[in-house]
Each structure stands twice: as structure tokens, then as C-alpha cells.
Amino acid sequence: MKRSRRQTLEISISFLDVISCGFGAIVLLLLIAKTVEFSAPPQSQTNADQQHITLLQKQLFSLRGETRVMTQTLSGKREQLSELEKSIARLRRQLASVERQLQASAQADTTERDELILAQQILSEEMQRLQQRGSLNAKQLIGGIPVDSEYLVFVIDTSGSMVDYAWSKVRAELLNILDIYPTVKGIQVINDMGDYMFPSYRGKWLPDTPGRRRAIIRQMTHWRPFSNSSPVEGIQRAIQALYASDKKISLYVFGDDFTGSSIHKVLSTVSQSNRQRGRNKQRVRIHTIGFPVHFLAPGGRMETASRFAALMRELSYRNGGTFVGLNSLNETQ
CATH class of the missing domain: 3.40.50.410 (von Willebrand factor, type A domain)
Structure with a gap:
């Protein structure tokens, strides 16, 4: 007797399980999305933020202007400093020249003083000699x-x-x-x-x-x-x-x-x-x-x-x- 073969089902139980889980996940997401509504920020908060941004921009522009002025002032000060440094260098050269002249003058004065002292000594000796001879006295x-x-x-x-x-x-x-x-x-x-x-x-x-x-x-x-x-x-x-x-x-x-x-x-x-x-x-x-x-x-x-x-x-x-x-x-x- 010929045995009859079992008919094969095109959709198995496992596939149905997957489909069911997928539909369940979609339903769950819809429920969650419905309970959490998107809330836009209030209009007052937006205006305050805009005013704050505008104030910051003004402060930024003001700081940029002050920076420009300070940069120009700094440049002028640097030029003045450069001129002062040149003047100081020139005065130092003049001072060095004067010091050299003073040193030369002091050396000349020292030489002249030595010559004067020598002449005074010679004159004193000559005066003593003349006094001893009676040729000169203090009341002449x-x-x-x-x-x-x-x-x-x-x-x-x-x-x-x-x-x-x-x-x-x-x-x-x-x-x-x-x-x-x-x-x-x-x-x-x-x-x-x-x-x-x-x-x-x-x-x-x-x-x-x-x-x-x-x-x-x-x-x-x-x-x-x-x-x-x-x-x-x-x-x-x-x-x-x-x-x-x-x-x-x-x-x-x-x-x-x-x-x-x-x-x-x-x-x-x-x-x-x-x-x-x-x-x-x-x-x-x-x-x-x-x-x-x-x-x-x-x-x-x-x-x-x-x-x-x-x-x-x-x-x-x-x-x-x-x-x-x-x-x-x-x-x-």
C-alpha cells in the first residue's frame, strides 16, 4: 500500500514569529512617539537669546575698535621709544666725548700743576738763597x-x-x-x-x-x-x-x-x-x-x-x- 507524503507548508511558524515581533515593535514605537510631543522653545526665550547675541556682537565690535586704537597708540609709543633710544645713544656719545676731554684736561692740569710745583720749589730755594744774602726781605x-x-x-x-x-x-x-x-x-x-x-x-x-x-x-x-x-x-x-x-x-x-x-x-x-x-x-x-x-x-x-x-x-x-x-x-x- 502506497504511503501518502506530508504536504509542506510555505510559511513556517518561525517566520510568523518574526513578523509578529516586527509589528509589535512598530506599534510600540507609535505609542512612544504619540506620548512624547515636540516642544519648541518659548518666544520670550528666543528674543532674550537674540538680544544677548546682539549685545555680544556690539561688545565684540567695540573691543575690535579699542584694539585698533591701542595698536595705533602702541605703534606711536614704539616710535617715541625708538627716538628716545636714539637720543640716549647720542647723549651717551656726547658724554663719552666730554669725559675724554675732561680726562685730557685733567692730565694737562696735572702736568701744569707739577710744573708749577717744581717752579715754586725752585723759586722758594732761590728766595731762601737771596734772603740769606740779605738781598730780599718780606717787606720789600x-x-x-x-x-x-x-x-x-x-x-x-x-x-x-x-x-x-x-x-x-x-x-x-x-x-x-x-x-x-x-x-x-x-x-x-x-x-x-x-x-x-x-x-x-x-x-x-x-x-x-x-x-x-x-x-x-x-x-x-x-x-x-x-x-x-x-x-x-x-x-x-x-x-x-x-x-x-x-x-x-x-x-x-x-x-x-x-x-x-x-x-x-x-x-x-x-x-x-x-x-x-x-x-x-x-x-x-x-x-x-x-x-x-x-x-x-x-x-x-x-x-x-x-x-x-x-x-x-x-x-x-x-x-x-x-x-x-x-x-x-x-x-x-
Whole structure:
């Protein structure tokens, strides 16, 4: 008997299981999607964010502008710094040049000082030798003027009459007086108002060197400070600024006339300034040189010239000095 074969099913149980699971998953997703709805952000929150973004953009633009300004300022500062660095470099070069000049000058001064010291030693030895022979003593006079001082002060009338008519003679007499003092410890030149020829040495002594003596004569060519034709201010300032008890000082007063009100007042004022405290002795010796400008120049004031001569004669007599009245304005006489 012929057995019948079992009919094969086209769709198996396993396939149906897969299909069922798939449909179940789709249903589940639909349920989930329905319960979770999309919620857009509220309009107010959107406006606030937009305003915040706009504010940040404005701040960004402002910062960019400030950065641009700061960059330009920084560039300008860098240029200024570069110029300052160039100026500093230039000043450093100038300073180095000045220092080299000062070093050279100091070396020259040292050489000149050594030569001066040597000359002083030679002169001292020669003076000692002459003193031993009795040929020289401390009170020797040259042209009637004692030359025992170690420091010299020239008080020169720089009025118009002196400058216009007697200046060459003044320079010649200044040089003659320096010649009778071969070497001293200090020199100073002021006018009758107390103005210094070399302001940097105000209240100090000029060193006595050949170069300094030549500089004084050269400076006389264009030295023209104001003058009132009265020597009292210059004498007072010279004594107050330069007097020292351990120094032998001589003042040389150059002038041609006296326009002050009282000779007696000048004599009293100078005597008070020149008297040592507690002693009836002068601090400095005062010599006077009279130039005959008003006796020789056209339109001269004879009266003021005569008053000057009387004042200078008495002034030198009271202060241990000598009055020399010149009779010519010719520098060779």
C-alpha cells in the first residue's frame, strides 16, 4: 500500500514569529512617539537669546575698535621709544666725548700743576738763597707797593668812561701788577659792583697759572658788567667772600671817578668790613690805582675825578696800602 507524503507548508511558524515581533515593535514605537510631543522653545526665550547675541556682537565690535586704537597708540609709543633710544645713544656719545676731554684736561692740569710745583720749589730755594744774602726781605717794596701778599683781588671800575678811554691802560696795569708777583696762591677779578669775571669761581680763588693769567687778560677785552663808579660794593663783597685769617690778601682798586654821595661814608663802611674782630688790624691790604680819564678826555668831570683821588688816597692809607695816581692813558707809559 502506497504511503501518502506530508504536504509542506510555505510559511513556517518561525517566520510568523518574526513578523509578529516586527509589528509589535512598530506599534510600540507609535505609542512612544504619540506620548512624547515636540516642544519648541518659548518666544520670550528666543528674543532674550537674540538680544544677548546682539549685545555680544556690539561688545565684540567695540573691543575690535579699542584694539585698533591701542595698536595705533602702541605703534606711536614704539616710535617715541625708538627716538628716545636714539637720543640716549647720542647723549651717551656726547658724554663719552666730554669725559675724554675732561680726562685730557685733567692730565694737562696735572702736568701744569707739577710744573708749577717744581717752579715754586725752585723759586722758594732761590728766595731762601737771596734772603740769606740779605738781598730780599718780606717787606720789600716795588714801585712803593708792598709785595708780601699771597692772594690778589682786582676790583675794577667797568663804567663807560673807563671802558671807552682807559681800557687798554687798565689791561696794561693789570699785567704789570701780575708781573711783580711772579707766583701767588690765588687770584680773583671782580668789578666795582662785585660781579665776578669768572662766575663759576664765585667766592673761590682762581688758581695762579700762566694759562689763567693769559685768560684774564683775554677776558678783559669783552668784559663789560654794569658799574655805578663806586668801589664800595666790590670791596665789601671781596672781603666777605674771600677773607680768611690764614691768608695774606691784597686788593687792587682800579677807577677814574667817584659819583657817590659821601667819601666819609665809603671810608667808614670799608673800615668796618675790613677790621678784624677784637683787633685794630685790617683783614686785607687795599691798594688803589687812579686813571686820569677825566683830566685828559674831552668833557671830563674834573670834580668827580678829584673826589676819587681823595677817596683812594685816604682809603689806601687807612688799609695799609698804596695809592698810585697815573698821569697818562698811554699803555706804554
